[in-house]
Amino acid sequence: MQTIAGLQPTLQCVRDVISRRRVWWHFRCWDHTWFRAGGCAAVRMGKNNNNKKKKGKKPLAAAPGKVAKARSEVRNNPFEVKINKQKFTVLGRKTKHDVGLPGVSKSKALKKRKETLLKEYQKRGKSNVFVDKRFGEYDSKLTSEEKMMKRFALERQKHVDKKSLYNLNEEEELTHYGQSLASLEKMNDPVDSDSDTDERGALSAELTAAHFGGGGLLRKKAASEQTEEEPEKAKSRKELIEELIAKSKLEKRERQNQKEKTHELTEKLDNDWKAIQGLLSHKVPKSERKAEPEKPKPDDYDMTVRQLVFDMKAKPSDKMKSEEEIAKEEQEKLQKLEAERLRRMRGYTEKKEKKPKHISADDLMDGFILEKDDRVMLSYKDGKMNLPEPEDNNLKTGGGENDGVDDDDDKEINDGSDAGDEDDDDGDGEADEDAEGSDEEEEGSDDEDNHSDLDSNEDSEEEDDEVRVKMAKKDKKVKEKVAEEASAQLPFTFDVPESYEDFQSLLCDKPADQQLIVLERIQKCNHPSLADGNKAKLEKLFGFLLDYITDLSEQESPDLQTVDKMIVPLYNLCQMFPEAAADCVRNVLQDIARAVNEEIESKDRASYPALHVLLYFKITGILFPTSDYWHPVVTPAFIVMSQLLSKCPVNSLEDAAAGLFVSSMVLEYVSLSKRFVPEMINFLLGILHLATPRKADVDYVVVPPFKLHGKSVELLLVDCTTDSASWVKSNLPLTSINGLDTEDGTEINHFKLTCIAVCLDLVRRCVDNYGTSPAFKEIFSPIEKVIREYLPRNTYPETIQDLCKNILEDIERCSKKPYSPLVFEKQLPVPVKMYTPRVTPVLDFGKKRAANKEDRERKRLVNKHKREYKSAIREIRRDNEFLAREKLAETMQKDAERKRKLKAIFHDLSTQEGEWKALKRLKMKRK
């Protein structure tokens, strides 16, 4: 870039040189007084010029024509033309300079130099300059008339301004067309007004001009007409007017004739058309055609576009699908999504999967995309139509209906245009007919399809292995019921709330089911396809919903049931607006991370956050795929969770529950990708350590935040065997993360046992997950040791004991894996250097190729600089040549002059001498 910037000044420099050389004509003003005098002289000269104008003008006007003629002559003269021969003809290359006219261009250049350089050369020793101040003298745009007018106006103005500013009384002599009004008033030329009764009472311009003098401009036209005759004879006024009248009458007659002719022709054409129209179209009866004969003709372009649109509509629609097909398609779709997920998990970049955008040859480029078919696939079940889930139903079938409506609309338009088109276009009618015919056929086939599907469905009535369909049905029923109850009380349309408070007040005092319906209706009423601003509104709705969920779970007694239900609309919104949802969740994560970090920075440890915070991680896992190599939302969430697990010491049962919740979420995150999370293993080991009885020295190491000998050691130790006998496996309530509400020893023991069971189950899953890891044994050896040697297994209920046994067996089985020494991946051998030339296809010939825009720009500037530089040098060289020539001519002329003078002098002298001698001789003779 710097070099480009550096180039600019040099370019500028070159240009300066050129301009200095080319613009030789300077108007300079040295002496102010002289300048004034010159100005006066200019005015006088202008007047002289006016008088001579008519003579001088003609050759000027004729000049262009002559030049053009001369040029064409030159072009046709083979001796004037120089053809630049090309060695090879290259396809696609534009040649600019294949033919040149050296003579012409040379003379042009010479002329220009004579006008500029020569003048400058001749004035080289002079400092005074002649300034031509005549107004518009060198302005080629102004015609001489205009020039005169303006000059006159200027003069008048000057006159008026100077005198009448303070001299109010002096009256100006008013003139009309150069004659003073006073003399006009004498009326010595009476107007002959007998003949101006025809022509509808309007007087022609010439007439008025003749009578009243007229405006200067009008006069001019007449004057120019008369200029030719002027030399012959000046006509009298009366004659002139008569001539004018005759002329205008002639014109009028001609115009009338013209009109009549056109009318006749049109009628003839119409008749002709009517005669052949019957052959072209039988569609519309004649009576109708006559009813609207004068409809504006549709544009050719419009017709073509419409025709193309109709072509597309004429496509056969998708055939109705059977259940198997639907299931299969669903499966295929899932497979595709799964494949994509796997690809993301392995961390391939997205660029690879981006398909090149294919543009069909039939694409109208109007943004209409067919590939995504939103319409519901029609299928039947038990003889009834099989509808998908209601909320989707509305969205999707809405689209479908729209399509249908479009179809109808198109047909109408089609018909309408038929009617209009008949007059001028012949092919259209037939095409339309075809389209309609095919439509009819389609309907027929649809009908048939319906029947066949019905039959096939009746056959497959018994085999209802398709779970999805059942689910959908169940769902539908439940929802219908709910809807029945709710719809009675709720309004049908909702606006998207503007603020969170509005949103909260909208939902707060309704039961969960109604809240769902409200949300659903908000979504339906404000679907992005309905209005422009809806997208932004619904995007905001996601944030509100997330806040609402937080509020619900933040309460004293978290309303998790409602939260549970709210997840579904949240998920749907997220599917609609992934970016907005991601931003929203990322902001929340940012807040959490900041809070945790502040705590860690001040105390070097943190405490487990409350349930509503932990739920965010769960929601993240629900909304976004957790198996990706990198994900804008999941990866940060992962880091925060890992930080929680490695920085929050477990000092209470609540902490244990929270930690277990986090680790089970972590495990869930990696359940598909089987990625290794050291913090989780550390945490599980720590939890197991808390369940062992205190011992002075142990031969395993726990990782911070856990300590071998801390105050919370034996936190999970169960001290009562009867309690463990009465323990039944149950799920940990999520609310226990915020605080246990029981003081009862048995319940607490049960809680501890549940924690241990959960922990062991997570360990089992980890063992499954990481079974293939090359360092499996090293990862799990501390856990194995704790379970095998330190955990008081015999005090636990049997289910837990079995679990322990399973884990130990699994670990043993997996750790038998042999250790194969590490070897580098085989690398491809470096290819031997080749000496054959590298051939690359040239796709855009003649264009300057460069890697990027900057380089291209640079190259362009460098090239331009080179070109300008060369041309500047050439110009300078030619100028010098020209000057040298001039100088030579000058000296030659001087020499010749001198010789001539010398000769004359010698001649004179010799004659004198001769005379003198003759005289002398005479004298001598006389003597």
Add this chain to the structure above:
Amino acid sequence: MAARKEKRAARSLGKNGDSARQELDTKLREVLQSRANANSLFDILEYLESENKDDVLAAIRTCAKLFEALLEKGELYIGNLPAEDEALPDSLSAEDKYKIWMRHRYNSCVSCLGEQLHTASSQVQELALCMLMKFIQLEGRFPLESAIWKDGYRFPRHLLKLVIDGLLQEEKDCSAVILRFQEFLEYDDIRYYTMSVVIERIAQVYQNNKETLPSIFLNNVFGLLSSINMPQDDKLSNFLVAQKEKVDEWKPAKLMEHKKIFERVWMGFLKHKLSVSLYKKVLLILHESILPHMTKPTLMIDFLTVAYDVGGAISLLALNGLFILIHQHNLEYPDFYKKLYSLLDPSVFHVKYRARFFHLANLFLSSTHLPVYLVAAFAKRLSRLSLTAPPQCLIMIIPFICNLIRRHPACRPLIHRPSAEADLASDPFIMEEKDPAKSCALESSLWELEALQNHYYPNVLRAANVISRALSTQESDISELLELSAYELFEKEMKKKFNTVPLEFEPVEGLLGKKHDITAEHFSLL
């Protein structure tokens, strides 16, 4: 200046304070006006012991002003002061008697101020401290001892001792006052005498407490000592008590003497048993602000070796001092690397001083003359430990290990062993072995790093993937990775740009209602 300050203080005082202040002012004027009113002094001194904080503050200021004036006028007795209750010989003139009496009042005022240093109010403490330092300055200028002092130079050492006694209390944390005192430590003489007084004070407290030192006292001492900024220049001329003659000979004017006494005070302090937290604090500043200012840094060897043997974080911190000793003072440390090796345990990745430790470990292991078995043992042990490390450490430790292998190409079999005939039944490396020579690390491979190639954090994964291919010869720079925190990782991830947000395609039924949901199996909504 002082008067203006007082006025401002007076304005801020309440009514009560105002009246007290006015009374004090009048008394002060009376005492200064004529000797007849000398007895008003008792009233002023009474105020010094008042309960009201404002009164005490006012009284301290008044006293300072009073005795400053008296000292300047020379109205205090100069020479050995007879005891107060002792009958004065008649030979003394009335003026001398008056001066003796006044000197006694001055002494009681000073001791009173010394007691104020022990009060609860930090304001009173600070003011008392400032006034005492002022007295030190004044006494230096107008000496009260006629005889030439021990070392021939004038310095009111007893006053400084009073101050230090007040600063180094046994029951109370005095960090606030010590902070205030720090500004006086900029004076070279104060610094010098403070250190010598501290030595005495430690010995005294040690004796008083039956050969133990209370931990609060130790903390105070550490606070005072750590706030000493040793001078760098040879020329020391910044004195609070200016000396008239032979300034260059004066001990506080010599940097060497400063260093000597600095060394003595630290050695005297460190030979006592320190608490763990104090130990850490000492070790944290040892290499920067103690070792460079000692005349014989090797004296620290014992302290550091003991600390190095303690284990845990203390050992990690001792490394820094040891490094300086080994590097600059030719310390031979037997089994240094063995010890370093044994320091590596999982907690290394979780302590606060992780960056410091790995920075030093990197330095220690940067030598190319180390035996291969040792480097291999370090690499293998570190990679084993990395199985428990958080991502921010992994990002640092994996390049660390790779750097080790780069420096010692003989360690390459750890990641590339093409000649192996058969798979091994188990890892030959013995983690529990304390001696790196016997750990069989060279026969092993870094399978742990291979396991980390499946880490959840993409950057770790990328770092671990390095070992799958031949290592580049260029060492990677880990200095920027040393201090990385998890939050910084998080920030980095948040800053990354993204085009699309992939979505979960599996539909949900509720908070815990997904297929393969592990949380749903163990947790319930209620």
